[in-house]
Amino acid sequence: MAREFIKGNEAIVKAALLAGCRAFYGYPITPASEIAHAAAKYFPRLGRTFLQAESEIASIQMVYGASACGQRVMTASSSPGISLKQEGLSYLAGSELPCLVVDIMRGGPGLGNIAPEQSDYNQIVKGGGHGNYKNIVLSPNSAQEMCDLTMLAFELADKWRNPTVLLADGYIGQMMEPVDFPEAVLEVPEKPWALQGEAADADRLINSIYLVPEILEDHNRQLQRKYAKIEEEEVRYEEYLVEDAELVLVGYGIVSRILRSVVERARGEGRKVGLLRPITLFPFPKVRLRELAEGGTAQVFLVSEMSNGQMVDDVRLAVAERIPVEFYGRMGGCVPSVEEILEVVGETVRKHGATV
Amino acid sequence: MAKKILRKPAGFYDVFERKPGDQLTTHYCPGCGHGNVHKLLAEAVVDLGIQDRTILVSPVGCSVFAFYYFKTGNIQVAHGRAPAVATGIKRALPHAVVVSYQGDGDLAAIGGNHILQSANRGEQITVLFINNAIYGMTGGQMAPTTVLGMRTTTTPYGRKVNNEGPPIRVVELLSSLDGPAYLERTALWDNKAIRRTRTAIRNALQCQIDGLGFSMVEILSPCPSGWKLNPDEAHEWMRENMAPVFPPGLKKDVRAEREPFFPEKRELTAEEIRAAVDLQIEEPTPYPSELVKPEYADPAIKLAGFGGQGVLSAGAILANAGMEQGFQTSWIPSYGPEMRGGTAHCFVHISRHAIGSPTVSNPDVLVAFNRPSLEKFEPELKPGGLLLYDSTIIDVTPKRTDIEVLAVPATGLADELGFSRMANTVMVGAYVAKTGILSREAIEQTLPLAIKRQNLVETNRKGLARGIEFVEGLES
Known part of the structure; x- marks a missing residue:
């Protein structure tokens, strides 16, 4: 076990790397920027990707691209930034792409302030973007859980091919507590659906458009069955x-x-x-x-x-x-x-x- | 009558199984430029030997269904976001050849920033930009590339310079950036122009294959349906109306000056990963079963002073050392509405039990580094609580009689050591000596972890020792 006295926001980044996260696409916003700072420090050390995108919208779309290629990938933001990411979240859900989105919630509506609030519950738990979809949503209450639930989030995202959100607030992000990081690093499962830049790709398609109403309805029904199974198996x-x-x-x-x-x-x-x-x-x-x-x-x-x-x-x-x-x-x-x-x-x- | 199947390039699927209805022909209108460009791209990926590793990004617009046709990796994306998605793909799979296929509304309007930024980053992708001066799929609305005077469904009186502004020349715009390696504008109005388009597409793909950076071809392309013209008239209309505004030609080509860039791929062991994120394996210490002074057990501590007095780091030193000794600990800085007013404070818990709320209304211990903090927070202290204050700089005495008070001339003691800014560690030493809750060794051991500037660790150690000596001197 590796114990460290650490801020929740930083624990997320270390946990993500232990969980096999290969890329972080971010955009600065208080009070989530510390996550990007830590990611900018650690991801390149491991030869992994850290990129500050041109916008929140771009960063979630970069996540979409990386996830389509089977990478464990994440982004982090705070409430107003999450509003902008909702388009991408809908596409990720529609194309059934796994990823981790961290939301360090702050005060709203509008610009609100940078103090902690929990007012993103509806926009994260109830959807927020367009369409009949759900995110898996995990809510840490300690620095230890910022680590543990980050790692779990990657596992659940891959298991269900579904975007997963770590919904925390400025308080949990700023607080320092002892964190026991696991010794093992996580294995990333095979993803036979993912694009690999190989011949097999010709049979693969990452997509959320279904022009024929009955086929789109089938797709939606399949999503609802998946959400029902998640409700049976993953309640914590x-x-x-x-x-x-x-x-x-x-x-x-x-x-x-x-x-x-x-x-x-x-x-x-x-x-x-x-x-x-x-x-x-x-x-x-x-x-x-x-x-x-x-x-x-x-x-x-x-x-x-x-x-x-x-x-x-x-x-x-x-x-x-x-x-x-x-x-x-x-x-x-x-x-x-x-x-x-x-x-x-x-x-x-x-x-x-x-x-x- | 038997259906005549034209020979298709091997870059296309034989049968378009993803397409509803007729699976032998495309969904494009007669005379549409997408058909030409699709064919040129499909032939190029085969001839360049990159079909297996090509990933095509289908946009929103008429080419939304490009994935029906190309026998490559395919991904469909949101309106305008193709360059951002392509960035994520290329960074994940540097060996792949990533092609972002976009129309003018997609690329130059809603996705304007994405194309600008990915071009500027020199992203190793190839963009094929179909400029037909109109939104085709959504019903012939004005695009950023609609020429002045042109009637569309959203400029029924013609595009006006004073309302919509003039059209955007994208490749010229991007050519002012240092990021792109290859930028060309071509057209589809005759065979010669199509041949040049064929070459430009191949140049752009080769640029990516060679690792030389961002490449893009803007292709002036007919939309007979949108323009309400027949295909021949459409070609003529392009020459007359688009060519003057969007002159074809090579706008930027710095391939010869570029060093190829191929990111190295690294696979790390668990041990290397842990080392890279600064984690060391060690056995946690169980907390001491007997405390030296049980009356001071499980404190909720508030430390307060001016910003810059080291209040937050004093708290972090205590919490960090507490963890080293096996306690549950937490540290939280003043946050939210409490941040105002020029004082900085933090809460620290050091407990044998799970910690609930990291903040408390009535702390067991108050460490006051300045007068406003003493005056503001003394009333909050729990009855029977412990108050430490810096008696060098606080020129008033505490008022309450139901608490234990320890006046520590912390700044004065630090001055004697020649480091007046060490008053915070003097205070930490005094608190530790007074309560016996943490061992001196634990504090000394964790100082390097809690103090950012390593050259100050030694002076902090002296401050700590001075605080401890001060209290021991009082008690002996």
Whole structure:
């Protein structure tokens, strides 16, 4: 094991190289630029490609080209830049090309600010570009997970031939923590569909255009079947003291770290509060949420996000009004404090007459 | 009647199986220039012996379905983005011959920046640019290359210089850049012009094969359907209306001056990869089971001062050393709305347990390096918490009586050492000596990791020692 005290943004780059990533195509934007800086430093050292593209749009299209040739490839940006990449993401999804896109979310809409927000949930988890597609979305909450989920993202992207997004925020990116990097480097699987610059290419085509409506519908149906399988096989989440919890907090990314402290404080006061943290945002742990709502001790969910409430919609869909779902959000780069959420926990308990 | 199958170049598929409907003919209109250029390209890739390693990038426009025909690697891409995609392909497969086939709206309007930038990078790709002065596929709208006065579906009164501006001359524009190696404009209006086009396409491909850089041929091409003319009239119209605006000719050819460039391919072992990313294998240390002073265990520490006082690196030194001793640690700088106001601060956790929120409202320890930080953050300190402040430069004393206070003349002590900027490590030394949470060895060992400028490691070590001595002197 190789342990290093490192910023999450840098851990991503080292993990990507260990995962066999061959190319990084980027464009500067705060607060994701540190990823490009680290990539510019390390990729050339290994004889791999780092290129600062002319735009966010170009960088995702370079990713499209590299992925079509079977390379593990990535780009990284932040919210306004991700908006520009949505065209490319739709094409990657349509052509079923694997890649890693890192989104270090910042405040919006428009230019917003460079402080951390989680307001890209909808544009990443729900699509964002045109067409009936899904990204696989992973949400790290520590520097260690910036490493682990980066590596997992490449594996899942190749396994499912699907773009994968690491959805983090400025806080997780800026934070330094110890990271245990694995000793082994990942093997990249054979990709018999990829262009190789060889005679076999004549039978291969990377494409997202299907002029005949029925054929395009078939293509879409096949994509939906793939997404359904991903939902069956790839759901990941973490629970903290939910077994007997009467109020279950739900949050991802930096918010889940704050919620963990909320649980500790609430338990210290004898309150039965637990935490469910989705690690995959698509696929979303909806089955587990439904179980908690149906058969468990949970009487109410409290969802917290640094947004106007985007993931909460998915929690509500999963829970389907079996028990109440409350929401507490901050926006504009304001990070909720432990005390602030503890107060909301108190209000929620009073409002719903829970026994917590 | 039996269908007559014309002999096709081997660069084409025998049967166009990807094409819906008739799979023996192309989808292009009679008299369209794409048919000529397709044939010239298909013959060239065979004659140059590059068919197996050619990858054709099909654009958006009438040639969106170029992949129906070419028996090569094929990829279809978004409108205007072909040069960017081709860049990703070429960097992934440097041995491949990558051809970006684009029309005028695609290349010069929506993809204008991509062609400019890839040409300027000297990207080792070949671009075939079909200039027919119009958007063909979408219904005959104005293109950047539409000539003045020309009526299109979006310039029904003719293109006007004061509204749409004059047409763009792409190869002339690109020829002002140092990146491209070969730029030529040709036409398809007669056999002689077609023969020149054939040569230019081959030159451009050879340029790429030889590793000499970016090559492009702009081809003036008829669109009889879009222009509402028959093929013969279309040729005449090109000569009369396009030739004066877009004069054919070699616009740039610096192939002879270029050194061939072929990137080397490197395969590294796991060990080499780890070394290249500065990772060393080592066994993690378990954290000490007994702490010297349990009352100071698992601290949430806030360090605050002016920017430039080394506040953030003092925090990083502590967190890094904590990790070396097997603790869970985290470090986060002031961020978001807290960044304003001229103070810099960071939070550090050193804990035996998993760390929840990396920031805290009420820290266990406050290390204040300047007066505003002391005044602002003293009230936040947890009752019973520990406050360290630089008593050399802070000319007030803490107000609270429910906390433990340690005044450290950090700047003064650092001055005595001759390094006034080492006040931060003096303070780190004082904190470590006071709380016993970290060993001096761990801190000393991790100093080189936490301090960017290696020539300052030794002076920092002295500052650390001075802080430790100061507290030991108080306690003895």
